[in-house]
Amino acid sequence: MEMNKTKHMHGRIKNLFLIFFCSFFLFSCATDDKRTKKTDNETNNQIQNIKSSDNHLNNNQKTNLSQNQTPPNNSQSITPTANIKDEEKYNVVVQDVPLKEVLLALAKDADLKLDIGNNIKGNITLTAKQETLGVILERIAQIHPIRYEIKNKYVKVIADNPFYKNYYLDYVNITRTSKSAVSLETQIGAVGFDPKLSAGNNSNTTLNNISHNDFWNNINDAIANIINDKQKDKQKNNGKTDYKNIFINPEAGMVSVKTNTKNHQKIGKFITEIMQSVNRQVLIEATIIEVELSDSFQAGVDWSRIRPEGQYVQSLTGTNLSTAPYTLLKYAGSDGVDTATIKALAEFGDIKVLSNPKITALNNQMAIMKVVDNKVYFTTSVQVVAGSEKVTQTLFETRVHTVPVGFVMQLIAHINNKKNIMINLRPTISRIVGYINDPNPQLSDSNVQSKIPEIQVREFETMLRIQSGDTVVLGGLMQDKTINKTSGVPLLSKIPYLGALFRYSSNQKIKTELLIFLKPTVY
Helix, strand or coil: CHHHHHHHHHHHHHHHHHHHHHHHHHHHHHHHHHHHHHHHHHHHHHHHHHHHHHCCCCHHHHHHHCCCCCCCCCCCEEEECCCECCECEEEEEEEEEEHHHHHHHHHHHCCCEEEECCCCCCEEEEEEEEEEHHHHHHHHHHHCCEEEEEECCEEEEEECCCEEEEEECCCCCCEEEEEEEEEEEEECCCCCCCHHHHHHHEEEEEEEEEEEEEHHHHHHHHHHHHCCCCCEEEEEECCEEEECCEEEECCCCEEEEEECHHHHHHHHHHHHHHHHHHCCEEEEEEEEEEEEECHHHCCCCCHHHCCCCCEEEEECCCCCCCCCCCCEEEEEECCCCCHHHHHHHHHHEEEEEEECCEEEEECCCEEEEEEEEEEEEEEEEEEEEECHHHCEEEEEEEEEEEEEEEEEEEEEEEECCCCEEEEEEEEEEEEEEEEEECCCHHHHHCCCCCEEEEEEEEECCEEEEEECCCEEEEEEEEEEEEEEEEEECCCHHHCCCHHHHHEEEEEEEEEEEEEEEEEEEEC
């Protein structure tokens, strides 16, 4: 019994000892943790003190660097931040501080070596937050005339004096001048009056188009205006002005300009926009269709039955009045000329596709599309020369002439950056409708026939605006023609006088409408 009490007493002492030991251990750990936190706080304070002392452009140092140039209350701070996309960003706050000091501080914080010119002068006020070194230097360059370069751990800053820079322009060395004219003349004679009194009956209408494209000379003058180059030579070489600070070599496609950085930036932007404009191209797809109208549609093609969603503009007369009456129709739609459209035209009569040419043109450059047959005809002149002893001599002179018959179209297209197109268009369709003999009496006396072709010309000249991919229909050009047909009984119909009883003659009037589909596509 006493032994059990002794064991029980020893167990209670053992438990108390364990509780005491654990309490002492926990207290020791808490004390160490407090000491550790205290040490960390002291370390952080030291780091902050080091960072604060590392600011090499604090107020005291700034006063030492520029004793009388900078007011004591001015302050600046240039501190690097964490790397973002492998490029450090900085915060800069300076007010009326010498530019050299700011550049030195930036180079030191960026861990770069600085080469700076002696002619860098002036003070600067700048605030930048989380910006890279290149952005900050670019902002400084917008305020002060400096030029900088960052390369191989070096920063080079010099004054922005004029320097040469080469620009390369991919454009052909050519000057183009194109001219076209459309004229209409009418004259009404006054019978029984003096011809001088009928002068008021004359009517003459002429439309002249002139396009002059001198790319390199225009670039030369434009750059001279940008850099305000007043030191230009008074002498002109072939109508082109020579400038002292601009050198152009069209054969190499190069322009060399001497000016400062700001002007070089303006020139670079100008050339980029110019080249984007002149390099735009447009593909013109043309389809010329002639519709022989049926009796039910003598008024012409009803476009509302084919393209109800289109827009139409119609006038009573076109520009060519050689064969009246003519009407002009303009249709604009988003659908092109496809097989379904052509088949739909068959509802109004027999259709015939005269031509389907395609041409590509640069912006503001004249293009000519020509699909013709050069028909040859001759004119003969007869001259009778009296010789000696009452002997006459007849001289014949024959001249060769050609006339183009077919389709000719010339156009100039202007394309803006939204792919809107303004086109100056002049299509011409010509064909031979017959021949007439030269009425020269000398040819008749000599039994010489000289046939001159009769040419039918249908053309118009217009200006229109259209979106890329849309289709324009120029139509309504109508013409009446008569076809004489004779049929009869073979042999009997050719008997003189009695043959009329065995043959039948009819005159058929046919009305045709000419349609021109145009689809420009910018690419």
